[in-house]
Amino acid sequence: MQSKQELVALALSAGTLPGLPQGHFIDGASSTAASGRSMESFDPGRAAPFAVFARGDAGDVEAAVGSARRAFEQTWRDTPAAARGRILQRAAELIREETARLAVVESLDSGKPLAEAEGDVRGAARAFEYYAGACDKLQGDTFPLGPDYLGYSLHEPVGVAAQIIPWNFPISTAARGIAPALAAGCAVVAKPAEQTPFTALLLAELLKRAGLPDGVLNVVTGTGAEAGAPLVAHPGIDHVTFTGSVATGIGVMKAAADNVTRVVLELGGKSPVIVLADCDRKAALDGVMGAIFENAGQICSAGSRLIVERSLHDGFVEDLCRRAEALRLGHALREPQMGPVNSDTQLGRIAGFIDRARARGVDVATGGAETADPESGQGWFYRPTIVDDCAPDDELVREEIFGPVLTVQIAEDAQHALALANDSQYALVAGVYTADFAKAHRLAARLDAGQVYINEYFAGGIEVPFGGNKKSGFGREKGLEGLLSYCRTKSIAARI
Structure with a gap:
């Protein structure tokens, strides 16, 4: 494993890093775009391209959602909570082991100083660690209906969750949405911003190494119009978490409404x-x-x-x-x-x-x-x-x-x-x-x-719920409240 100093020296001299993923991550493997198209990602510090990646569209989204649906229904929702927790904990450990590489890639892709990128990677590891510990604490309530009845509730995973990830905090925003979704038992299709696709792809590879079954996490790259819009409008999506601008968030909400898909929106701020x-x-x-x-x-x-x-x-x-x-x-x-x-x-x-x-x-x-x-x-x-x-x-x-x-x-x-x-x-x-x-x-x-x-x-x-009011959006991420975003409550009442 290369040190941070070696990776920085290589990236500065070559203008890139070798081995960056170029395809989508669908059904547990790298996948070229169905159209065969690709696009460039730019190093903001040089105002020049440093890598290429797949330019996805509705066909790639269809494949990713189908993979996620199969994995959810056949494997992940029935995986014991403690087993899910062990996979997430292993993912946290792998993220920490790969901090140097993830941070250098994040800096190249987003332009943020390396020290800030390292902090974001540590935060991503902490998110998986936090929700790993929450997997087997997600429990319902009992209702006092009297001696002739038994009443209780269950927190069920909502299904297939879409994650629309912004370019300003690519790995940390991905982690704060993907980790609780997986902890709740959901499958995920993530669409990172076209400006910063690489750490989401690397994160998917790490989760596979951690033992996550194929199809539980899929990543489709490309533009918002060509890949993001078909994803949020897909009838096979049960939940959308979107982070981005107010204007785009309004569009996401309108598209989700056609399928009565639940949404969490983290939009703009003027704090x-x-x-x-x-x-x-x-x-x-x-x-x-x-x-x-x-x-x-x-x-x-x-x-x-x-x-x-x-x-x-x-x-x-x-x-x-x-x-x-x-x-x-x-x-x-x-x-x-x-x-x-x-x-x-x-x-x-x-x-x-x-x-x-x-x-x-x-x-x-x-x-x-x-x-x-x-x-x-x-x-x-x-x-x-x-x-x-x-x-x-x-x-x-x-x-x-x-x-x-x-x-x-x-x-x-x-x-x-x-x-x-x-x-x-x-x-x-x-x-x-x-x-x-x-x-x-x-x-x-x-x-x-x-x-x-x-x-x-x-x-x-990660312990503190985060989200806004007014045009800053609604719903909460992070904390236990963020975990409940990926759950639906089922109430059961029985005469005994």
């Missing part, structure tokens, strides 16, 4: 970070920086709105600007503090937001320009950007940018901060920094968000 004057200033600065500049701001739950109390505003924003300007940018495998954005399309979208803001006379305090890897002059990079004192109705406050752009709003006090925070079409997460614990929890109770972080942004882990 506020409330920083009050009595906060731990250093912790708040650290938290705000990580909330917006990790993964170059390409996170649904990024803290993209700073709502800061007026008495703290001037010095706090000045310090943020200095920190942002000092961030070291570069290719993901050179251990930068911030990497590129994922695609030329995304780079253009981010630049468009800032160009329009400048035309409106908005104060771009720092950043606000495209750039490149300082070592190679290549890649899709955007400078860390802070836009100060934004009006509540400004486009930068209202719309998700999905890039390294922080918009600043000024609050007069905690209640004003709460009103600003809730004035959004999104409600995914929120952050609060204050030394007043009672105030923090009063705010948490009133914030419209699926999850609230207090004094540490991105606090929590």
Whole structure:
């Protein structure tokens, strides 16, 4: 097994890694696209292709769903819970053993710094470990119907679950959906984003090595229009978990409605970070920086709105600007503090937001320009950007940018901060920094968000349910609540 250093050196010198899967993963084996077509995946740090993979369509989806249905009905749903747990636990161990390779592939494919990719791989392993332990704890209830009756409920696997995986967190999002689905006894057909297909394919190979029966997990690669749309509209799909944009999520929901297919939607965000004057200033600065500049701001739950109390505003924003300007940018495998954005399309979208803001006379305090890897002059990079004192109705406050752009709003006090925070079409997460614990929890109770972080942004882990309200979607992933997403409850009442 090659070390991380060897893999990084190879990837930087060759521009790729050998042995990457090029086909779909269907019925336990690699499979070429039915059409024979393929497409390229790009290294965002070089703005150049580094590998090819299968370009799937409805024919490949049909094969994958059929394989999943057979595996579910003939094998997996009747596999004892403890046996399912052992397979998932072995998968967690294999993911940890393969951390270096998975992380390097993730960095090449997504552009995120290697340290962040390694964290994502560790999180994926933890997800399989967590749900491995939950397999044989999934139990129903009994109902007190009196001495002449027996009443009880069962949690049954819903069937074949589709997973539509985004490009910003490919392996960790795949794991947080696939692991609970398998734990519940479902079979899965996964469709990773066309920008980042490889770690989902590698994950499927690892699960086969862990003992997962053929067909229980299938991966179809290709575009959203050609592979994703036929998957979510397929009548053989019993559940869809989708992570992505609001517009695409609405389309997924409409397509699923034709077959009355249940859905979990994790959509966009414009998450506020409330920083009050009595906060731990250093912790708040650290938290705000990580909330917006990790993964170059390409996170649904990024803290993209700073709502800061007026008495703290001037010095706090000045310090943020200095920190942002000092961030070291570069290719993901050179251990930068911030990497590129994922695609030329995304780079253009981010630049468009800032160009329009400048035309409106908005104060771009720092950043606000495209750039490149300082070592190679290549890649899709955007400078860390802070836009100060934004009006509540400004486009930068209202719309998700999905890039390294922080918009600043000024609050007069905690209640004003709460009103600003809730004035959004999104409600995914929120952050609060204050030394007043009672105030923090009063705010948490009133914030419209699926999850609230207090004094540490991105606090929590796989144990904590995650999902949004409003246009951020509905349903929950992670935690035991995420496991129940893949179950249907059957109630039984008998006269005895």
